[in-house]
Amino acid sequence: MGPDRTGGAVVTTRANRLVTTGCLTILIALIIVLGVVVSWLWYRHWHDGNVNSERSEKAFALIRKQARAKADDTARALDTSGTTDADALTGVIWQHSEAPAITYDASRREFTATAARSARYDHAVVLPGGGPVQVTRCFVVTYTHRPGRAWTSRVSERDDDVCRPSTQIGSRVRLALTRISSMYAEDLTRAGVQDALDPTGRRSFDVKNVVREGDTMTVSVLVLSSAAAVDQCYRFTRPVPGDDGQGSATAVPTSSC
Structure with missing residues (x-):
């Protein structure tokens, strides 16, 4: 009577089924884990995008608020300066606004100050690379004086290109100070x-x-x-x-x- 091969085959079949079932279970578990990770990453990307957008808007709002506040403070300082000398008034504007470029139109009795303003906010990201981010806006502020009236200011937000010469002048002034x-x-x-x-x-x-x-x-x-x-x-x-x-x-x- 030959060896009983039926029992060995059954054992082998059962072992193969267990291995197949185990691999399938592991594969399903990996798919579930991967799906959870992808879903979490997508949520964080969506969440961080909303957070960064909100923080960016708050930073821009702060820049605009500060620009208007500086313009109002400067106009009041011009009122109390008690001078009509163009150089002295230019100095008053610079002292309060620190605008690198300030022009004067004598025919209109009008000064124009051009300066870029910046603010920072924390940029949220899942992966490394986050941290403080600087945002900048360009402002042109016009100060006008009419006979018998107080100084007025008008703030205009402009494209970044408008402020590039002013920013360059400011950098060169700092270099000149050092030298x-x-x-x-x-x-x-x-x-x-x-x-x-x-x-x-x-x-x-x-x-x-x-x-x-x-x-x-x-x-x-x-x-x-x-x-x-x-x-x-x-x-x-x-x-x-x-x-x-x-x-x-x-x-x-x-x-x-």
């Missing part, structure tokens, strides 16, 4: 300052005048942007304690050089 502050007093001549500010001759600065009064040096500079016909006069002032001394400079825009 003028580091110069020796004996080098603070018109040619010396021009060479220090624009050593490569790229025409970013045009030094108009350098005047020393006592222990103070005043440098008038036309700061140019890359845009055509967009520039701003600035008056740089720094102490000159001695021929070998250095000092911290300050800068304020003026209506003319």
